[in-house]
Amino acid sequence: MPTRRNELLRQAARLFAEKGYHGTSIGDLAEAMGVQKGSLYAHIESKADLLWEVAREGAEAFHAALDAVPEDAPPLERIRLALRSHLRVVAEQLDVATVFVREWRYLEGERRDAFVAERRRYEERFRALFREGRELGELRTDLDEGAATLLALSAANWAYTWLRGGADTDQLADRFHAVLLDGMRGYVTPSSFR
């Protein structure tokens, strides 16, 4: 049942993603809800609350998506599934994902600290997949783990800028995965040219 408060959260996510947190006024929110701006304070205590709740919703969604990756699958497969999960969340909850990636930094005080910790934890979980991959011998032993992880995380974190709902995110994730796996070098080495 979509309570009124919940609807407000949706509108907040949408407007924060579209115009930015500081670019969105309580008046904008009220207009989107078809209500006088004072009325919003029946549901929240402050504008900052809205940002906090949307950001938390994002953190939960991304962590939950990672939870769905089976722990007993081979590392390479887990990386593939993690990419799929991430992109799926971005596409299905684009507004929330945008706040999670871009607008969280307007959080203040302990809330900001708490969010940063959750965000770091998420990236750490991602990083662990690559570490395991190398430890278990599925990735080359001389792999630059840091660069590989950062490359994958960059693709994940940048996705909100171009992904749109309705895209085939599984296929997109697999395409990223394929390039990351086998690279792009040609079968002929440059030295055979001149």
Add this chain to the structure above:
Amino acid sequence: MPTRRNELLRQAARLFAEKGYHGTSIGDLAEAMGVQKGSLYAHIESKADLLWEVAREGAEAFHAALDAVPEDAPPLERIRLALRSHLRVVAEQLDVATVFVREWRYLEGERRDAFVAERRRYEERFRALFREGRELGELRTDLDEGAATLLALSAANWAYTWLRGGADTDQLADRFHAVLLDGMRGYVTPSSFR
């Protein structure tokens, strides 16, 4: 000679990067300049002007960096140098780069359109490197060009979030380049395990 107007642009870039465009007030700018807020209007006509100029400065810096990549070098090398150039700009002009990547969207009207066009052109120049790489046979003919380009662009565009001035950006770029080139697959295929 650092004119006063120029100093204002630097402070604007710094504060826009730190607190966001809408999170930065004219008062903040004035304080950073050690001046009353009304005095700033001797140098600019509006706050929006500042955003526009900083964003343009960013576009110029990135395009200029790409210009420095020799056209007669082999495609793979050009990709490597393009990554180097990009990361160097990010590290050396972190504030400007941040505005170029993140804050530009608060531009309005024709300025916004003009900026978007410049940004698209920059990404297109990047994309062309990969296309040529495949056409000239340096990249695998079955390469997923779109995924590869997007991967590289994601790394480039995300860099402002973690890169800090003073880093060895050439080495970082080369590490990205190496992973992109040869991938991360292990020398032993997963099927040899059980």
Add this chain to the structure above:
DNA sequence: CCTCTACCCTAACGAGCGTTAGGGTACCCC
């Protein structure tokens, strides 16, 4: 019928916003 819950209203608050007007000082160059 009474109470509780959920929801909304009007009206105002003090603060901060971007911007403007009008005036002033110090220095350089002819």
Add this chain to the structure above:
DNA sequence: GGGGTACCCTAACGCTCGTTAGGGTAGAGG
């Protein structure tokens, strides 16, 4: 020494901001 340039000030403008106070309506559950 007069004009120009670069820079800054005070004081206010109209507006919007987030937030609060106090009151009101409709429906559900006992």
